[in-house]
Amino acid sequence: MTKPGQGLTSAEVDERVARGEVNDVPARSSRSAADIVRANVFTRFNAIIGVLFLIILIVGPVQDGLFGFVIVANTGIGIIQELRAKRTLDSLAVIGEARPRVRRDGTTVELPTDRIVLGDLIELRPGEKCVVDGEVTEADSLEVDESLLTGESDPVVKQPGDRILSGSFVVAGSGAFTATKVGREAYAARLTEEASRFTLVHSELRGGISVLLKYITWMMVPAALGLVLSQLVVERHDAPEAVRRMVAGIVPMVPEGLVLLTSVAFAIGVIRLGRKQCLVQELPAIEGLARVDVVCLDKTGTLTEGGMDVQQVRPLGTTTQEDIDTALRALGAAEPHPNASLQAIVEAYPPGTGAPDGPRPAGSLPFSSARKYSGVAVTGPDGRTDAWLLGAPDVLLPAGDPVLADVTQLDRQGLRVLLLARPADGRLPDGEANRPPAAHPAALVVLEQRLRPDARATLAYFAEQDVQAKVISGDNAVSVGAVAGKLGLPGAERPVDARQLPAPDEGLARAVGEGTVFGRVTPRQKRQMVGALQADGHTVAMTGDGVNDVLALKDADIGVAMGSGSEATKAVAQIVLLNNSFATLPSVVGEGRRVIGNIERVAALFLTKTVYSVLLALLVICWHVPYPFLPRHLTLLSSLTIGIPAFFLALAPNRERARPHFVRRVLRYAVPCGLIAGAATFATYLLARHHYHGPGALAAETSVATLTLFLIAMWVLAIVARPYTWWRVLLVLAMGVGFLVVLATPWLQRFFALKLVGTTLPWTAVGVAVVAGALLEAAWRWVARTVPA
CATH class of the missing domain: 2.70.150.10 (Calcium-transporting ATPase, cytoplasmic transduction domain A)
Incomplete structure (x- = not known):
């Protein structure tokens, strides 16, 4: 040096x-505060809603512009929550x-x-x-x-x-x-x-929502043009009334709260995990880990704690204990930054404790996970230089060596065994050599590994959730299998030596899929094994803390690094467990499932509204009738049946396993529900147009149509809120009570232009809603039974 x-x-x-x-x-x-504000304010739908809001402010009255204030509130909530998440991320990033x-x-x-x-x-x-x-x-x-x-x-x-x-x-x-x-x-x-300064892993959730919004935008354009012509030309309304009803037809097509709730759900997830010292470096990683069906675990630092203890040292052959002690002290002294195994040896054989005029280091070969051994050369008082190697017995010794039988017995006890050996030629090998040199065994160094107390429960959690756990380690396969067996991992009794695995194009995917515990895996093989699992259709998470895990962590769908791990692993991982607790992983999986399951749940509400809004617009255009609602009516309905309940449902606990095909799964419920709601509401509206006549008829018709749509939307909400818990039942009832308060309070009746006239049509509306509810239940069950998940 x-x-x-x-x-x-x-x-x-x-x-x-x-x-x-x-x-x-x-x-x-994380993104900057300015980026967060821009992302929440300057959106395609905010622009559309903003223009419509300005139009309503011009033609009035202000209560028809309530949807604009709702958008402002939603945007503010999104900004605040993402800024909170940013503060959490930034504070954790400083720690890590x-x-x-x-x-x-x-x-x-x-x-x-x-x-x-x-x-x-x-x-x-x-x-x-x-x-x-x-x-x-x-x-x-x-x-x-x-x-x-x-x-x-x-x-x-x-x-x-x-x-x-x-x-x-x-x-x-x-x-x-x-x-x-x-x-x-x-x-x-x-x-x-x-590339991007704020990169994101692939998110099916965000990608699916983007696809939905694109199609909705395409539908809005022809619907808006048709409504403008219908309300201004065909029905010959006065201009302000025509504009209000045209706006009323377009606004509910926009699922504005869906994007907001997705951002808020991710942000709340970041904050919750941050409290558990879990740094999420890429937000959709929360979603990604929830979709994972295979978790590849590195043994050291994940299933076992980083520290080890020297249990015993067994001399082999004619090597004296003094030579063994000298060699182990020299190996410790030669490595300024020892790994966990060598640190245990340093603690048992501290450098500098030998004779003052004892051997002096004359050269060293640092440990490499690819070589799986290290070396040192020492010069004795007599001027003679001896070389020593320390590493994996089955790497340094040829197959069939009698020493390996003793090593296997120790490996089966879950102990880690290193071989102290002398190079056959007496020289320290070149670090660039591809194969280890021939060596004469001198001693077995037996290390006891400390199991993580939380590892068993975490593995059990993954087993319950149908997530395969595979242990991929550079240590001896039998030893790794013994450790995994102590933790109750199924399949640990059949460990696989990675040196016997086929090449990637010769059946590696099948071998990796069938095995559970793999030992003697090189860094390159870890990467190949992750790739083989992905090629076989699996979503793979990889955990690790050492440099030998970096390549696999980078290629895995989700990389999880320990906070005490190397800087390289933390740099490529999407999630860093700053508390070094493997038990935090179930919390990350739980947050992902909460986000995905709940967003899918509330997306059905928002898209049902979009479907029935488009259908109503088309029916109005075809029948040449006034649009049945004012903007204030749909603002009230959206708030009570979608906006407010969706916010609570999106943040509720949810342990349903994440499933693929988000768009298909949401549309298969939203489309039939929206069609039923739109058709039933329009049928009631047509009945009301034949029943009411004279001044105030249009207001009476609108009130009946509003009642019908509210009852049907409440039925959809009751279906989406299943399975019921006390708070979900209370939430649905509270929304129903809110609508009754509007109908029963005179000033709220005037504000929302809602007044039920007579009893015949209101009860007819209830009857139509009950029939529609029965159809909703039938459609819900039929779709769940016939459409694959």
Whole structure:
């Protein structure tokens, strides 16, 4: 290793800050406040509603413009909730933020990434991500993975003077580099700006709603033109009345609250998960995990805690205990950033506890998850140099070696076993060698792994929810199977050694689908296994905390990283469990199911309104009659039968398993319900036109039609609110009482222009609504029985 640099001085840092040479890349955690306001205010439907609202303000009266105030309130609610979610995301992002170690004034300090300046000397350790571009100045067996940038998964050995790119991460060794490009000039920052600054995983929910809104927009245009001609030309109304009824026909076609409730549901989910120290880096990841049917788990750090304990050391052959102790101390001393296994050895055999004139390290080979072993060379007092290797027994020893039988017995107990060995040629191997060298076994180091206390309950939860759990680990397959068996994972008794798996094009998908526990999996194989499951039609989540999990995390539908994991894993994951608790995953799944199930539930309400509004507009045009409602009537109906109850239903608990085909599932209920509601309402309206005559007839006809539509819409709400709970029953009843209050209060009657005249037509309206309700029930059951989920 070259002589360590001192880094920049405080004065040099101040000069660079003054020149703007700072790593000022925007945070990725969430959108800006301005973006949130724009996204909620400047929408296609807000523009349509805004124009119609201005028209009503011109022709009056103000109560016909109530829909405009509702839109303002909805937009405000959406902005407030998303800003709350942004604050939650940003505060959690600070907790989970990468804090690189930077040398300044000869001292190593941890700094936020936005305080790095041009020329800073940044240290690198295994698992850490390079946050800016630079040039390597120090390298101790430094190996860097640039796969996230280039797609090549083979680690690249770096020497002083080599270029290093932001977005790459360290897989082995350590070193330091000088920042040569910061901020938007860095390679990864340029790639990010070419894409989206606030990227999103695929969301079937949002995509489905966008498709629905596109079709609704197409339907609104001809319906609006037809209504304008009908009300202005055919019926020859006075202009203000014609405009009001034309607006009344168009406004209810807009499912304005559906987009709002989707945003609010996601935002509330972020806030709820934030309270459990779960950072959702991409909002629809909540939805994605709810759709997952396979969870791939890394054993270490997920099923087991990071720490381990040395249970025993078994000498093999003629190796003396003194040589074993010397080798283990040297291995610990040679690795400045030990992994969990080596840390346990360091704690049991602290460096510097041997004789003062004992062996001295003469070289080292850092551990790599691809190699699965590390090494050290030590020079004794007599000047002789010995080389030692520490790693997986079944990697360092040939198949059939008698030592492996003892290893298998220990693996079956769920213990982790490392082999201390001497290279046959007495030399430390080259780190770029593809195959391990021939070695003579010296000792078995037996480590006891600590199971996470919450792992069993979490695996049981996934089993209950029909989510397959697959353990994919780099450790020995038998040992991994024993650990999984202790946690009650079905299929753990048949572990699979990944070295025996077929190639991706030779049956890997079938082998991965049939197995549950896999050991000796390389980082590249983890990625291939995730891809094989996805190709087989599965939605895959991957959890992990080490650099060997990065590629699989990136390719999985949903990547979940532990907060204590490497910076590289946290950078590519959509969800970061800052509390390192595997037990948080059921909460994330629950939030996703709540969002999807409830939005699907309320979407049926909004789209039923759209369908019956379009049908009524078409019937009015064909029959050449005045539109039966004023805007205030439909504002009242929408608020009581859709807007208010939908808000509560969208935020309620919901544990229904997420199912695909959102658009098809919603339309199969909304279309028949909307057709029944529109036809029944128009039939009552025609009866009323034949029954009422003289002054005030149009108001009486409108009141009867409003009563009919309200009762049918309430029936739809009662169906959507199932299965009933006490609060859902109370919600439906409260909406019914609200309408009765309007009918019974004189000033509200005048305000909403509602007054039932006589008894014949009002009771006829009730009868029509009952018949329509029976048809709704029949249609609901028929669709559920005949249309596949």
